[in-house]
Amino acid sequence: MARQVTLIAKDEAATARVAVALAPLLRPSDVILLDGSLAAGKTFFTRALVRGLGSDETVTSPTYTIANIYETPKATVLHVDAYRLKSAQEFYHLGLEDYFDTGIAVIEWGERIAESFDTALSIRLGFGEDDTARVLSISASAPRWDAVLDILEALA
């Protein structure tokens, strides 16, 4: 049974704070599916998350490369853009399996390949009352995320 937490971020800084709060709760082999329309701030969220994990690398959009890789003290972050991938099978053909075992994967447009990640945390970025506000719908069905959702819920 999927459980969902909804957070309202009134500006970019508030959205970044959610990512920074999530960062220390993550561990190797976690997968985050990140969704939201164009310009919703998926790369922005990932940038804050990677910084929260202790890396000062420049996080850029993975649209062209399909996946970017960032080294952080806790784990390697695999930052994927699934927009041009048609299926999860195609995704595995890219040869990324190793990174899913040992790293933290953040997958933009993750709903497209959600069927292969039933233990993932889903984060949907929606637009809020004005240009900079966002509504974050965070959900998961795997027990792995119960405590994480409790902590995030307390941010609301």
Next chain:
Amino acid sequence: MSALILGIETSCDDTSVALVDRSGHVAAIKTVSQYEVHEAFGGVYPELASRAHLEAILPTIQSVMDEASATPKDLTAIGVTRGPGLIGSLLVGLSTAEALSMGWGVPAYGVNHLRGHIRSVELEGGQTEFPAVIMLVSGGHTLIAELKDPWSYRLLGTTRDDSVGESYDKVARMLGLGMPGGPAIDRAAKLGRPVLRLPRPMKNEGYEFSFSGLKSSVARHIENHPEVSLEDMSASFVAACLDVLVAKADRALAECKPRSLVIVGGVSASPQLRDAMAQVADHHGVNLCLPPVKWATDNAAMIAMATWDYIERGVKPALFPKPNLSLETP
């Protein structure tokens, strides 16, 4: 047989393998293009790219070794692109290099593709005088940097969104010119006049680039001005791109006062860009270095050439892919 580097380049949509000696002499090179594979999609299609690399890589290496009558004993090292590029494509080159390195007992270096482009000038007799200002303009990248010596880079600016080559390809697609977009637009532009007033994004600000808005503006003009010919549309677009690139080069030459201006990457094959940059270089009294057109696009010879720098510096990056590798990192 002199000591050779086996260069392997699979960062995007071409599988390229070359053998290059220390002087920059290319003993053999073979590049297998994937244009036909991707043409139907109007862009590089990631999983097809990986599969095509996988099919092409070993026969291409064999054919280059045969052509130069080279054996593993003739190799000083293997140099392979570790980034930036498409993750799946990079993995094919890197794992092949790793396997050959183990099997042949030859060291393998993970090489920065951007540094390869910059060394393309030195292939077959070219020389760069330092300090230099370099501009890399290609399908994947648009950046300007200062080089004090062949190893020490200072990034001045890069693109905030699309690369210039990407916008050439996308505009070519909008105009129905097909792939590869660059040469098609250049040919059409030569027959037209720059009659449209298109924006010059960020022309007057620093060293950063932005081409996404220019592309959108062309799209609107195509819709609103069907009377403007394809040639005039192309000429207007090329004029806008060149104007921005020239303005940035001009600014860097004035501020950095280098001895040479180096223009590399696929877009440096554009005759219009070559002419415009020759004028800027002349105006500042600096040497203009352009790779021969055949070394301007992605190729393994430039990766092999750059590998010599790594060997001499004693820098040996691991054979892991780094799709988002920056210029300043080896």
